[in-house]
Amino acid sequence: MDTKAPSMLLPALIAGGSLGFVSGIPISNCACCLWAAGAGFLAAFLYSKTCKKAGADFDTGRGGVIGLLTGAVFGVVGGGVNSVFSLITGGLDVESMREAIDANPMITDPEAAAQAVELFESVGPMVFILGFALIWIVLGVIFSALGGLIGGSVFKVEAPPTVADGGWSSNPPPMASGGGEPPPPPVSPGESPREE
Amino acid sequence: MNPTDSSDRFWLAVLTFVAGLFCAVLVGIPVAEHRGLIAASWVRFGLSPACHQITDRCLDLGAGPLPVCARCAGLYAGGFVGLLVTLVSGRRFQPPLRWLVVAATPSILDFVLGSTNLPTLANWPRFVAALFPGLVAGLMLADAVCRMAAPNRSAPAEDHVE
Numbered sequence: 397m398d399t400k401a402p403s404m405l406l407p408a409l410i411a412g413g414s415l416g417f418v419s420g421i422p423i424s425n426c427a428c429c430l431w432a433a434g435a436g437f438l439a440a441f442l443y444s445k446t447c448k449k450a451g452a453d454f455d456t457g458r459g460g461v462i463g464l465l466t467g468a469v470f471g472v473v474g475g476g477v478n479s480v481f482s483l484i485t486g487g488l489d490v491e492s493m494r495e496a497i498d499a500n501p502m503i504t505d506p507e508a509a510a511q512a513v514e515l516f517e518s519v520g521p522m523v524f525i526l527g528f529a530l531i532w533i534v535l536g537v538i539f540s541a542l543g544g545l546i547g548g549s550v551f552k553v554e555a556p557p558t559v560a561d562g563g564w565s566s567n568p569p570p571m572a573s574g575g576g577e578p579p580p581p582p583v584s585p586g587e588s589p590r591e592e
Numbered sequence: 593m594n595p596t597d598s599s600d601r602f603w604l605a606v607l608t609f610v611a612g613l614f615c616a617v618l619v620g621i622p623v624a625e626h627r628g629l630i631a632a633s634w635v636r637f638g639l640s641p642a643c644h645q646i647t648d649r650c651l652d653l654g655a656g657p658l659p660v661c662a663r664c665a666g667l668y669a670g671g672f673v674g675l676l677v678t679l680v681s682g683r684r685f686q687p688p689l690r691w692l693v694v695a696a697t698p699s700i701l702d703f704v705l706g707s708t709n710l711p712t713l714a715n716w717p718r719f720v721a722a723l724f725p726g727l728v729a730g731l732m733l734a735d736a737v738c739r740m741a742a743p744n745r746s747a748p749a750e751d752h753v754e
Contacts, residue, residue, distance in 0.1 A: 430667070457740050460740065478641075512637070545733060545736040545737065548739075548740075552739075
């Protein structure tokens, strides 16, 4: 069944790209971890649909893998979009950075604030952008993988049994609880099936 | 509610430990900053892509605002509790997706109200509201980890009627 497994790239690109773009916009930068986890979950959902069509397995492990892939896309797109917005709004020159740090009440340690400005001046905005994008990718991969794991568990797909060498697969799928009925008994010629 | 086995519990314990460590770091950052540890401010900065970090919306446990908002803190704490409950009880809870939707409804409503400039929950009620979706997500994650740890065993065991 592994040979029939469809590519994970398209669901990862769709889910990671779209939600990464949304999370990168400064006004929607709220609960970004949920955007990332949602991207992994959405990618798992999309991939499960593809697997169902292709007759391939989709389980929790694959959900985690597609979550990782989606998180990488999410991080690159989200970090990129956020950096572009920072460049457009002029938030990456030293004075703007200093003002932002001074105005941020969350930065409680003045020595840390001074260090941040000093670092920003020494390395330049591009290194800062890359560092920030790297953090974005790491966080995106972690949370998206978790979302993908949950998605793989929720949208699990089991491939139908295959006929190989004239017989059924040695690993048939389990019968659904309560939902499936046993196959009808064989009917010999001339005998009408019993009606209930 | 299928019981977990030893291989499940190992990976579950690892994940629970990491989640607990993460929560401890969130609580520890303001304390460390208060004691003059500069590295804590860098960790706070590193978490900025994960949350808006608006000070008014962050819980303050005495040493300063947490590095994530009350809603995010509730989600993380709930997730940790969900993993811990599964690990300690040795039972796999398998909440359906609709539980997550129901549990998230108060937080979603609060978010919508906040987006439309209507009155919203204060920080602690917001934290409590986010605990529930976090808890359900934690239970779902624990179940997913158990499935991944022993995929061949878990699938027939949960679907067959004994």
